[in-house]
Amino acid sequence: MSDVAIIGGGVIGLSCAFELARCGRSVTVIEREQTGFGASTVAAGMLTPSFEVELTPPSLVELQLDSLRRYPQFIADVETAGGLSCEYRDEGTLWVSRHRDDELELDHLCQIQEDRGLPARRLTGRQTRQLEPYLSPRIIGGLLVETDHQVNSRKLMIALRAACLAEDVEILEDTTVNTVERTRGRIALTLQSSDSASILHADQVLLAAGVWLEEGLVTPLPTIGMRPIKGQIMHLTGQPLVNRVLRNSDVYIVPRAGGKLLLGATEEEQGFDMQPTAGGTLDLLRYAFEILPGLYDLYVSEIDVGLRPAVSDHQPVIGPTDTQDIFIAAGHYRGGVLLAPATAHWITEAMIGGQTPAEIEPFGIDRFVQESRVEAAG
Ligand SMILES: Cc1cc2nc3c(=O)[nH]c(=O)nc-3n(C[C@H](O)[C@H](O)[C@H](O)COP(=O)(O)OP(=O)(O)OC[C@H]3O[C@@H](n4cnc5c(N)ncnc54)[C@H](O)[C@@H]3O)c2cc1C
Known part of the structure; x- marks a missing residue:
């Protein structure tokens, strides 16, 4: 009892x-x-x-x-x-933009953040790359949300x-x-x-x-x-490339201790299927590579799949x-x-x-x- x-x-x-x-x-x-x-x-x-x-x-x-x-x-x-440690980190999230569409989206996101009292800082391409030197030279702007944190x-x-x-x-x-x-x-x-x-x-x-x-x-x-929303996430290891979470509307890249990176995540209606797929992996790598070309040389250590509980x-x-x-x-x-x-x-x-x-x-x-x-x- x-x-x-x-x-x-x-x-x-x-x-x-x-x-x-x-x-x-x-x-x-x-x-x-x-x-x-x-x-x-x-x-x-x-x-x-x-x-x-x-x-x-x-x-x-x-x-x-x-x-x-x-x-x-x-x-x-x-x-x-x-x-035991939970590896809690507080470096914030850096949204990055690749073209004019993305730029307008970041302006919009910045405005919404401010309206709701959530601080955010709009950055030029140069300022964005100064924060994260391994970013693609094609990144033309950013939005830094310092209040976002992460945990392992x-x-x-x-x-x-x-x-x-x-x-x-x-x-x-x-x-x-x-x-x-x-x-x-x-x-x-x-x-x-x-x-x-x-x-x-x-x-x-x-x-x-x-x-x-x-x-x-x-x-x-x-x-x-209640229904499952399948999410595939890739784990890479190698040289540490980023200091904080990077993201755009297609993908996020999350740094973890010891040079590990997570690329995520797919959003799929596949019932209770928990198998990783070639297409899911391709999408994650393609989108992440556009932002961070240096990940080409990292090792794939794992592809993980989880089911998000959604109503x-x-x-x-x-x-x-x-x-x-x-x-x-x-x-x-x-x-x-x-x-x-x-x-x-x-x-x-x-x-x-x-x-x-x-x-x-x-x-x-x-x-x-x-x-x-x-x-x-x-
Ligand atoms: C790829 C991916 C990335 C994500 N990223 C983030 C993120 O960055 N930030 C964030 O906040 N959230 C994130 N999420 C969402 C987050 O993982 C979920 O919202 C959260 O884990 C749900 O927790 P839960 O305890 O409800 O469910 P679960 O973690 O699924 O736990 C439910 C548990 O119940 C057990 N169980 C079920 N039925 C029974 C039964 N009959 N008897 C006994 N035990 C039972 C199961 O075995 C399971 O262990 C992500 C999810 C995925 C898939």
Whole structure:
């Protein structure tokens, strides 16, 4: 019997477990594979609310900024508790432009950033290349967003696991949750591991199963239409070529310690397919080569694939559900790493305080219940 059972050991499940445990709850995380098996370990780890700010509703931009502000303390807490580094870096993002179209896009992005109080600095081609000398001579301008940061998501997942264990979170790996049901005032979860089936009881449950939320897991939730958006990401190694995240509308290039570079990422509707493809790899290399020709001589160390959990409006689903004591934190799509500290903070407030904080009200599951009522009436 636990106070809280969390289904899914991704960045969302583990961040919430860490926060709830630090607030005195006894927490069990149940993970079908190993923690970090899902999208979280694949993620580039960019903490960039600036990205697509124009297409993002203000409430989500607010949540992203809130999470970004929480990041330094979150990292300090995780690293102190578990004793492992997350490789958090704060050099900012440099958007680069190759032609007039890109230039107009950067002007526009700069304006939107300023309107929303997000600082950004427009640069000439020469200033841009002074910051990053290996950039192609064809780069004609840039936009520096210094408030964007990044974390090594692989290290973060390992550090978060250690931090959870240090806070006495119980982690059951290689264990699948098949059903979640509320009976006689508490919640029962049926668990299946390779050698046994069992039932776990908890006072509260948090559903954080990523894109698999509606795959084989039976819950009292309404259908929310969770779907996978496949992302391929390439890992290169060799001479260090860049100091900060570089990006344009086609590709991003993320530097990691030891001369490693990540090129990302494709956005594909391919169901649950997790195979890398020649076309995906070709696109990433082609777009990145246009910006950074020196990567021609780097070694390909890995091509990784992850499934981003997305619902129809591409916004996360965070908060209580219609079933008492069952909560949800899922559908973080392209921003789960960025949104982890805020999600953990506000869901903990909701689970312990019994009220839904205003900050997460726009992300309630009731928007799907209302949608299905309208459909039924029509
Ligand atoms: C290529 C790529 C690049 C990305 N880059 C960024 C980025 O730069 N910045 C950013 O903020 N975000 C990024 N993202 C998005 C981010 O990775 C996701 O939003 C985030 O990882 C979602 O976390 P999660 O914990 O909800 O899901 P997941 O990490 O997928 O975790 C869900 C876990 O639940 C487990 N599970 C599922 N069903 C069950 C069950 N029935 N029983 C037990 N366990 C179960 C799974 O095994 C899995 O481990 C990227 C994603 C991809 C694919």
